[in-house]
Amino acid sequence: MAYERKNIENMAAYIPGEQIDSPGILKLNTNENPYPPSPKVAAALGKCDVARLRQYPPPTARSLQESIAARHGLSPDNVIVTNGGDELLRMTIATFADSNDSIAVARPTYTLYQVLAAAHGCKLTNFELNEDWTHPEHYADLLNKSGAKVCFLVNPHAPSGTLTALEQIALLAAEFQGVLLLDEAYIDFVDPAISYQSERLLEEFDNVLILRTFSKGYSLAGLRMAYGLGNPAVISPLMKTKDSYNTDLISQSLARAAIEDQEYASETWKNVRSERQVVTAALREMGCVVPESQSNFVLATMPAGTSAEKIYLALKDQGILVRYFSTEERLENKLRITIGTPQDNKRLLSAMSALQEMS
């Protein structure tokens, strides 16, 4: 017998990226940081006292909340710590949208949003990004007309890697009547010269909720730690709906060590930025169209006569995983490639170059 809700019976599950963990495999398909976490994370792990696990952890991860607040020049009341970014995304829908309400995204985008909306019984309203990956004109009007309670905006955008300027986001936040969730999973890789500081939006707007994660910038995807930044108008209701002890004691302590070592983390970001240029230039050299990425991946459109699918499969045969989107029309003949270490990128580029010569 089927006991689940109709919307759940009818929905398809989210399919995580391929995680093949065998020696020699080069994973450039799930946008992980190619560098290990800070040595201070290892030191924090070494100091964890297993005997303390007997007791419940601090329910809101208070010490970590304070470290995060300090990093952003905010108060701990502006911070909610979550079990990965997924949890914050799900909670945002469950807290701000009733069943049958509309959630808005601009396509193409992260496919998890569709799954989360369906699981909650919400409609996902899709708008199309412009050819150059910018948002549609009068986007706020379109959102308001759609009645969307929540809009997810990924910045830098995935899968194109392009960045929407802060000024444009401010205009959107001012006009949009629902909650604007800025999914900034990849924000740490933005060129610091751009001076993108979305915390400033919180001075003015109470409908902005900023998602940050330890998964990418701090090389801690395996730890499942993320956080939301916002005003009490959005943070307080989320605090009511989060699981009562949603993060564990070890993860709280390791995440704190990571965020307090900005020097180490920003060195990995610098390396990724510099390699992003190398990879972008080399792919363009091969005839690919590659928009300027501010993320730790690039989206490459294969040149005419070259099949992205064939390249994807041939690379896989050689133990190199990149992301190929078989179902999205807008992503036809494109590959999303995570920036690796210089050595990783050399391996990728020479494999691609050899495949192109053969085709």
Place this chain on the structure above:
Amino acid sequence: MAYERKNIENMAAYIPGEQIDSPGILKLNTNENPYPPSPKVAAALGKCDVARLRQYPPPTARSLQESIAARHGLSPDNVIVTNGGDELLRMTIATFADSNDSIAVARPTYTLYQVLAAAHGCKLTNFELNEDWTHPEHYADLLNKSGAKVCFLVNPHAPSGTLTALEQIALLAAEFQGVLLLDEAYIDFVDPAISYQSERLLEEFDNVLILRTFSKGYSLAGLRMAYGLGNPAVISPLMKTKDSYNTDLISQSLARAAIEDQEYASETWKNVRSERQVVTAALREMGCVVPESQSNFVLATMPAGTSAEKIYLALKDQGILVRYFSTEERLENKLRITIGTPQDNKRLLSAMSALQEMS
């Protein structure tokens, strides 16, 4: 402006038990295991490789799923690993009940159920337990008449500690038309002579979902790890609605070490059982009414002329925390006391005895 759903605006947040972490405080208020986790958990922690945290964890905690399945003589498909029991409870409501549907419990019970139902926009239908903490007669009929989509049944019951026999649960499962969640958070402390093996219910019933946790029996409340056992009719939809990577790599590995060391864990359960007898006998000696507990706590009704509230406050003054329920009529003049180590219990009992002599 209020952006959240009406039901969330109107609901009260769950208030976790007092967690005062200072030296000399004796915490007998939140039912934690008084013994540390297995030495094998510490060994597993020592073996964690921080560099592996760079990548996403196994999304369903596959190795742990297999260890859990082996322990219960089930298949991994019968197991869902969750970020604490809270996550499974929340997901059960969100997966099997639409907004405005009814969730049933027998009162008094765990106050979190009320919060979770309210957060999802569900009604909580309360039935009253009998004087001796057994379920109402024809409980399945009452549940079916109420239209409940989910019934939470805590076994052993909290806060009384009493156990409902497996035969009775089987009758309920056979007749109830919704999903019967057995919250077995405290099951590890049941006398093995009773031979309570709820896994057997799964041979017959596809509407039974069993919650087990690492928090109590395995001394890992700080780790946030739990699991559900059930047939695919309930496990498969939950797999669709769980966060895509809901548990982290370190917790998966530590939980696995814990469940594979049954010898150590069952030694802590034996000690708790034997001390439970000591504490029960001593409290009865003082004139308290204490039902037979199969859990790691006892519920003591103070003798006439003694105020539970006063005892609670006086113990707190001495650095001993027990649980006093100020708002539940059925729990008037009662204290819920977690079973500690022999030394913990001696300290509690002599403090209580001294307070009684003074009153």
